[in-house]
Amino acid sequence: MAQVKIITPRSHRPLLGIAELVRHRRVLYFLVWRDIKVRYKQTALGAAWAVVHPLINVVVLTFVFHSLANVQSGAQGSYAAFTFGGVLPWTVFAASASRAAGALIGNAHLLGRYYFPRLALPLAACGAPLVDAMVGFVVYLILAAATGQTLAGTVAVAPLVLFMSALWGSAVGIALSAAVVWIRDIRQVLPLLFQAWMLATPVGYPASLVPDKYAFVIALNPMVGPVETFRALATGGPLPAESLVLSAVALVAVGVPSLLFFRAASQRCIDVI
Numbered sequence: 001m002a003q004v005k006i007i008t009p010r011s012h013r014p015l016l017g018i019a020e021l022v023r024h025r026r027v028l029y030f031l032v033w034r035d036i037k038v039r040y041k042q043t044a045l046g047a048a049w050a051v052v053h054p055l056i057n058v059v060v061l062t063f064v065f066h067s068l069a070n071v072q073s074g075a076q077g078s079y080a081a082f083t084f085g086g087v088l089p090w091t092v093f094a095a096s097a098s099r100a101a102g103a104l105i106g107n108a109h110l111l112g113r114y115y116f117p118r119l120a121l122p123l124a125a126c127g128a129p130l131v132d133a134m135v136g137f138v139v140y141l142i143l144a145a146a147t148g149q150t151l152a153g154t155v156a157v158a159p160l161v162l163f164m165s166a167l168w169g170s171a172v173g174i175a176l177s178a179a180v181v182w183i184r185d186i187r188q189v190l191p192l193l194f195q196a197w198m199l200a201t202p203v204g205y206p207a208s209l210v211p212d213k214y215a216f217v218i219a220l221n222p223m224v225g226p227v228e229t230f231r232a233l234a235t236g237g238p239l240p241a242e243s244l245v246l247s248a249v250a251l252v253a254v255g256v257p258s259l260l261f262f263r264a265a266s267q268r269c270i271d272v273i
Contacts, residue, residue, distance in 0.1 A: 018119075018259075020117045024117050028117075028120045028123060028124055031121065031127075034124075035125060036127060036131055050135045053132075054084065054091050054139075057087045058087050061083045061204030062079050062080050062204070065079075071205050073206055074206055074208070077144060077235075078143075078147035081140070081144045083204050084143055084144075085230055085235075086202060086203035086231065088133055088140060089133075089161055089164075089226040089227050089230045091129070091133065092162050092166050092169065093165040095129035096125070096129045096130070096170055096173060097170075097172040097176065097194070098173070098190055098194065099125035099126065100123070100125040100170055100172075100173020100174060100177055101122075101173050101177050101187060101190060102180065103121040103124070103177045104118070104121055104122070104177045104180070104266070104269055105180055105184075118266040119259070122170065122262070126166050126173065129166065130162065133162045133166070134159065134162070137158070150235070150236075151235065152233070154232075155233055158230050158234050161229050161230040162230070164226050164247075167251060168222065168247075171258050175257075175261050178262045181269045197221075200221055201224060201227060202218070202224060202227060207240075222246070222254075223247070224243045225243035226247060228244075229243070229244050
């Protein structure tokens with residue numbers, strides 16, 4: 001008599017989907033590698049865009065705040081190196097969040113054909129910006145050395161801050177990717193939102209420049225911690241412990257609800273896409 005195997009559904013579904021993602025980690029690796037390969041395919045500059053994008057931001061911010069507004073960084077070395085230290089963590093955050101936000105819409109052709117953890121799509125979208133940030137970090141070291149900025153030994157662990165910025169981008173992007181399925185206008189608002197958010201973050205100017213009456217903006221901004229910590233690790237300055245701890249706590253406070261929302265919304269997204 002043939003053996004009969006009865007398959008029954010699980011009594012409960014994992015809340016966050018992390019364990020399921022670990023079991024299907026090869027899918028995540030494949031999606032990350034795919035995004036990295038096609039990111040700059042058939043472009044004139046190719047992977048050089050990973051450096052061009054942050055450099056353009058550095059030039060613009062340095063011209064506006066330093067050349068026009070005569071803002072001083074108060075740090076050794078050029079203002080461009082100071083600005084680059086803020087642009088790197090900000091860029092990996094904004095790029096990760098923006099790319100993750102369009103992950104479900106951009107991969108609609110996969111959702112209806114194959115089963116895999118949907119969470120892999122927005123997370124994989126954060127891989128390429130993180131790789132770009134590592135390339136930009138090398139350029140930052142070269143620029144700092146060329147402009148006379150003294151680098152501390154702690155600069156070796158500064159890439160961990162870039163990883164934290166990517167985690168922040170994924171936490172925001174995961175929720176946005178599910179919301180965009182139902183509200184497509186969100187993708188049109190995101191560039192304006194991130195532009196305003198960057199101006200409210202001490203990327204192109206020192207945090208000490210912010211008047212006391214607007215100090216609450218710095219206190220509530222979770223990206224202040226990574227930006228200021230990256231600069232402190234690079235130059236050997238005092239670590240902004242309070243901002244860094246607040247950013248880490250806020251990351252958990254935002255990340256968990258983001259995963260819960262994505263888990264609930266992604267189950268029905270295929271019917272809407």
